[in-house]
Amino acid sequence: MNLARRTMNNPAFALVYERAWRPAAFFLATGRTMRADRHDAARTLRLRPGSRVLDVACGPGNITGYLSTRLAGDGYAVGIDFSGPMLRQARVDNSGPRVGYVRGDARRLPFADGTFDAVCCFGALYLIPDPLVAAREMIRVLAPGGRIAISTSHRDDTWFGAVSTLVGGAGGLRVFDIDTFPDLFERSGLTEIRQEVHGLLQYVSATRPAR
Template sequence: MSEDHTHVQEFFGARAAGWDRKFPDDGPAFGTAVAGLGLRSGDRVLDAGCGTGRALAPLRAAVGPSGTVLGADLTPQMLAAARRAGRAAEGALLLADVARLPLRDGSLDAVFTAGLVTHLPSPGPNLRELARVVRPGGRLALFHPIGRAALAVRQGRVLTPQDLRAEPVLGPLLAGSGWEMTSYADEDDRFMALAVRHS
């Protein structure tokens, strides 16, 4: 396992048990974000970097009982917290690295991510791996329940033009990774970029 992966596991592993209590008001934002992904009944969707699984219930509601919901995370403690919260009932939980997903090419209709992109050790190749498992025309949502500027203030850092989620940086990154960005919103109470898989 790489040093980046170990750091991510240690960071989130130490915070898993209290994660949902730390952000108790994010639920509605997750529901709104999932609605923006435009899922249909029967779709197959992955929550990449699912954490404690807060998106799994709205994803299940969007794809219905005939759909497939998967949650993949690198951190065992996060998946354990998802199970304790009863979220395994909404979808299958996989201990997996989003850089090497155990899924067939083009097997999904969409990928949802919450707060994932800034934790990717190799954003270009990692986004390419997400593209690999999505069919042509499938969709990607990069979501965070707080905007870039508000998050920077919360973390005590300065927002720079080189920020990975800045529109002029993210658009070309997605384009070089098999995606076309179709919408971008960066507001105080949410960040949401949507993209479509190139055919």
């Protein structure tokens, strides 16, 4: 197991992730606050009160819990992650009437095709050993007319990007070409593909066309 995976399975890291690590590290990497990321996630996913939402590699539920507060009626958010400590923290910090957490592997999502109206994966594809397998799984479980949104790394040619790639690579983090996810989404038949770059992260969203 590489350093990044060991870190995600450490209870102490799970405890400080939402409180300190996520706000500081992501602000340094992207210039964005967690509040902005959460707000944009709900907007990009076009959540409606009754949406069924899947947050892949949800960590301690820092995005999942927020998305669930935007739902009503039959709306429900599920967070899935393989780290037991992260999920225990999610249940402590981000529980609610419309959210639940499941332990599982992003590369084999335990859901039927087309189960969710919105599927997201933020700040995690660079940690997953077969990230394109995980991305295809996300598309598989997305319902026709549903929305997908990811944020992940991209190759950045600045000195900061080069240093981050080196340091991250040593710890087991992957860096993607800027075209990798837009191309995958297009080949998978998704439409309305939008990509934004904020510092070291790319944010990509798309729609699965209604049948």
